[in-house]
Amino acid sequence: MRSSKEDITLLDDYIKGNLDDQEIRDLETRLATETDLKSDLDELRILAEGMRVRTLASKLEMMRGWEEEIDALSQTPNNDKQSGSIFSIKRILLAASVVLVLIIGWWWMIKDEQNIQYAWKDEDFYKYILHQTERSNQIDLETDKSLAYNLFTAQNFIEAKPKLQLLWQNHKDTLAYFYLGISEFSVGNKEKAKRYFNQMS
Amino acid sequence: MIDWIQKIKTNENEALREIYHLMRHDSIVWLQKEFGLTADDAMDIFQMSVIALYDNVTTGRLSILTSTLQTYMYSIARHKAMEHLRAQKKYVDVDSVQRIIIDLSDTSDYTHREVQLTLACRSLEDLGEPCQSLLIHYYYQDKSMDEITDIMGYKNTDTTKNQKYKCLKRLQNIYFGHIQKSLEY
Numbered sequence: 411m412r413s414s415k416e417d418i419t420l421l422d423d424y425i426k427g428n429l430d431d432q433e434i435r436d437l438e439t440r441l442a443t444e445t446d447l448k449s450d451l452d453e454l455r456i457l458a459e460g461m462r463v464r465t466l467a468s469k470l471e472m473m474r475g476w477e478e479e480i481d482a483l484s485q486t487p488n489n490d491k492q493s494g495s496i497f498s499i500k501r502i503l504l505a506a507s508v509v510l511v512l513i514i515g516w517w518w519m520i521k522d523e524q525n526i527q528y529a530w531k532d533e534d535f536y537k538y539i540l541h542q543t544e545r546s547n548q549i550d551l552e553t554d555k556s557l558a559y560n561l562f563t564a565q566n567f568i569e570a571k572p573k574l575q576l577l578w579q580n581h582k583d584t585l586a587y588f589y590l591g592i593s594e595f596s597v598g599n600k601e602k603a604k605r606y607f608n609q610m611s
Numbered sequence: 612m613i614d615w616i617q618k619i620k621t622n623e624n625e626a627l628r629e630i631y632h633l634m635r636h637d638s639i640v641w642l643q644k645e646f647g648l649t650a651d652d653a654m655d656i657f658q659m660s661v662i663a664l665y666d667n668v669t670t671g672r673l674s675i676l677t678s679t680l681q682t683y684m685y686s687i688a689r690h691k692a693m694e695h696l697r698a699q700k701k702y703v704d705v706d707s708v709q710r711i712i713i714d715l716s717d718t719s720d721y722t723h724r725e726v727q728l729t730l731a732c733r734s735l736e737d738l739g740e741p742c743q744s745l746l747i748h749y750y751y752q753d754k755s756m757d758e759i760t761d762i763m764g765y766k767n768t769d770t771t772k773n774q775k776y777k778c779l780k781r782l783q784n785i786y787f788g789h790i791q792k793s794l795e796y
Contacts, residue, residue: 415776426753457782458750460731462670463715464743465751466662467707467732469627473658474707476631 413450421451425458530565530596538592539563540585558586567593584610615680619668631661634684641685646692656695659714660688669752708732730793734786742778749775 413421423429424437441448541559558573571593577586591606618626635657642653664684667673676683691714705713712728735743745763748754756768765771 418776418779422749425750453783453786456727456731457734457746457779457786460728460735461747461751462666463708463711463728464732464735465669465747466666466711466715469662469665470658470707470710472624472627473631473661476628477654 412446417447418450418454421447421454424451425454535565538589540588555581555583555586559589562589562593565596567596571597613680614676616668616673616676619665623665623669627661627665630664630680630684634661634681637681638684638688642688642692645689646696648692648695652695655710656688656691659691659710660684662711662714663687663691671753726793730789731786734782734789737785738778738782742781745771745775745778746782 420429420433420437424434429437441451539562554573555577558570558577561567561570561573571590574583574586574590574593577583578590587606588610591603591610594600594606595603615626615630618629638657638660639650639653642648642656643650646653648656661684664673664687673683708729709725712725716724735746738746741763745759748759748762754762756771759765759775760768760771763771763774765774
């Protein structure tokens with residue numbers, strides 16, 4: 411390149427579009443006659459374009475490097491589809507497990523809620539209380555029988571059932587047996603309750 | 612809405628990485644489905660589309676994104692896919708510089724321009740740093756002297772101008788040397 415520093419600056423501004431109309435006309439007049447200046451302009455344009463190419467090529471190299479990283483992570487080349495579907499299957503299985511756990515948990519809660527939520531009306535329930543009771547706030551805990559009967563009277567059928575069962579097994583307490591039937595009925599085990607009542611009759 | 616253009620201008624490599632990973636899977640699937648391309652060709656066109664986006668932002672051809680990024684990228688990719696199908700060229704093992712030259716080339720003067728650009732790129736690589744970065748900031752990224760002074764850490768803009776002139780002279784000498792060598796064969 412044979413042009414002076416000032417002419418190089420002028421050519422730079424020409425390439426970048428920084429000259430006004432008059433300056434462009436003046437330069438183009440010179441370019442038509444000064445072969446060295448024209449040659450330097452052509453060279454400058456190629457070098458500027460080369461800078462563009464070089465920069466873009468380095469970005470492409472960078473992307474090709476990212477692809478290698480992606481391939482290394484997926485462990486097999488061109489595995490995008492497979493990784494994608496495996497990831498989806500895992501997600502589906504995980505979601506299904508969570509749903510199953512939630513359903514089981516919900517069923518367990520509902521089961522218990524159903525068992526303890528059945529409440530007799532007092533006037534209906536008390537006709538089934540056949541033992542002597544004293545209405546008081548104090549629960550007599552001294553005997554298993556009292557405890558079982560009190561739990562039944564309080565309509566706490568879940569806790570009453572095993573105690574009533576023991577009374578029947580150990581002492582053949584027929585009232586406990588009857589109460590067991592009522593308790594099973596109250597928690598929704600109607601078939602079981604029927605068996606108790608049938609055996610009694 | 613993310614201002615991708617500003618992101619590219621501020622931190623180009625980080626922005627390109629983000630865009631690349633965001634758009635990669637869907638773009639390649641779309642190219643394969645829409646144009647019947649192989650995975651390799653779809654990947655090539657996707658990468659060249661990202662390059663085109665970057666080039667358009669850097670050269671000022673794209674200053675405002677009036678559509679979504681995906682829409683813009685797909686329009687570039689569509690154009691490149693159509694060109695590819697017309698030319699039916701394979702670019703899998705082409706080096707980066709050649710790939711860019713092919714993409715940017717005017718086919719009417721392909722061979723001579725390709726040689727010139729290849730030699731220009733080689734000259735830039737031989738030039739090394741900091742000259743390569745300085746000249747790219749000035750000629751390709753169109754940064755002002757003040758910006759380049761800040762980036763390169765020079766004392767003032769006069770120093771930057773002098774440095775730029777020296778770097779350009781060195782580059783021209785290297786390029787001339789490569790041209791001479793190419794004429795010997």
